[in-house]
Amino acid sequence: MSGPRxxxxxxxxxxxxxxxxxxxAHAIGQHPDLAFTLFGDEAAVAAEVAKYPALAGGLVAIAHAPDTISGEDKPSQAIRRARTTSMGLAxxxxxxxxxxxxxxxGNTGALMAMSKLALRTIPGIDRPALATLLPTLGKHDLVMLDLGANTECDAQNLVQFAVMGAAYARIQNGIARPTVRLLNIGTEELKGTGELREAAGMLRAAPHLPLTFDGYIESDRLGRGEADVVVSDGFSGNIALKTMEGTARFVxxxxxRAFTSSFRSKAGFLLSKPALHLLRVQLDPNNHNGAVFLGLNGIVxxxxxxxxxxxxxxxxxxxxxxxxxNVIARIVEDLAKVSTAPVKGAA
Structure with missing residues (x-):
């Protein structure tokens, strides 16, 4: 049976x-059932494909795209060129x-704008959210959302993010009832904005959802493995993510610097090399690459x-x-379990 294209x-x-x-080519080596359509400059893509014998078995098709979205393009500019760009055609x-x-x-803002316009949102979802997996000291990676798609969110948005994040965690980490927490400036019930407190009340009042709501979490605990899903507005979530990435680079x-400061330090580096390699693997963003726009009628x-x-x-x-x-079907199923009273637009 063939896998996804x-x-x-x-x-x-x-x-x-x-x-x-x-x-x-690397992915096909791990999952030979996958098929691909590669969008881009046909000659340039074909030259790269020719370097990998694994791509010669008919699993890869090339679709010419005469234009490209740059990192400087505004979302409005990208939308107007959707039909000619590699991003828009994909x-x-x-x-x-x-x-x-x-x-x-490519350009995150352009990707979100074009995806939302082309695919629309799932019924019952007001706004899509950008979610990613972050390494932790626990058994599983952490699902965190929103990471920048929505700078301002109301309580209903946060509850919808919790439902989507929990569905993602069940698929990615195989957890039947993921533990969900809201990112806040403290763990006390009265801390935070009115939107956070309202969302917490709505989640506490919905024990029938396939998740376990466990209150608030502060940003310094994100890597401790104390939650499976952390929900935030995109403004706070993006700042938290960038701070974590910057701290990892700083460390x-x-x-x-410490291991190159003296001869003794260099000798210590040789003894510590296996442990440092493990640390580098854990902190390497390539090993946790792939953020998803949850809430769309399609996977991006x-x-x-x-x-x-x-x-x-x-x-x-x-x-x-x-x-x-089929993450979309799972989200739709979970939204049907949310009361229509607290969550606007739920199925």
Whole structure:
């Protein structure tokens, strides 16, 4: 039985089609049932594809796209060029049924705008949210959303994010009832904005949902493995994510400086090398690559712009898993369990 077909925007990353095509070759090595349509400059993409014998078996098709969305393009500009760009055509393939999911390393704002316009939101979802997986000290990665798609959110949006995040956690981590917490400035019930307190009350009043609401969490506890899903508005979530990424780079740079400061330090580095390698693997964003726009009538996964082949392959794996497990149907099913009184537009 064949697996999902994925539409890949090969021109959206920092270095043209080289990394996306290498990522596709890496993904096929791990999941030979996958099929791909690669959107981009046909000659440039074909030259990269020719480098990988694994891509010669008919699992990869190339669709020419004469235009590309740059990192400087505004979402409004991108929308006007959707029909000629590699990003827009990849999304359109999902809408038309020619692909089960799309993956792009391009401009996040443009990707969100075009995806929302083409695919629309699931009935019962007011706004899509950007969700990603973050490493923790626990057994599972953390699902965190929203990470920048919506700078302002009301309580209903936060509850909908909780439902979508829990569905994602069940698929990605195999957890029957994921623990969900709201990102806040404290864990006391009276802390935070009115929207946060209202959302907490709504989640506490809905024990029939396939999740376990466990109150608030502060940003310094995100990596401790104390929650399966953390929900936030996009403004706070994006700041928290960027702070975590910056701290990881800061610690890595401090260690590098410390281990090169003297001969004794260099000797200590050799003894610590296995542990430091494990740390580097855990902190490498390529190993946790692939953020998803949850809440759309189609699967769209955002890769880091500078992702290497392993990073692209991980984003592809996220997209393929969500397609196989039919995340959209799961979200629709869960929304039907939310009372229509507290959540506007629930099915």
């Amino acid at each position: 994925l539409a890949i925007d090969t021109m959206g990353g920092d270095n043209g089609p080289a990394a996306p095509v290498a990522g596709v 999304i359109q393939a999902v809408k038309d049924g020619g692909a089960d999911a799309a993956v792009s390393a 890595t740079d401090l260690l590098r 996964v955002k890769s880091h712009g500078g992702a290497n082949a392993v990073g692209i392959a991980n984003a592809i794996e996220v997209a393929a898993k969500l397609a196989r497990e």
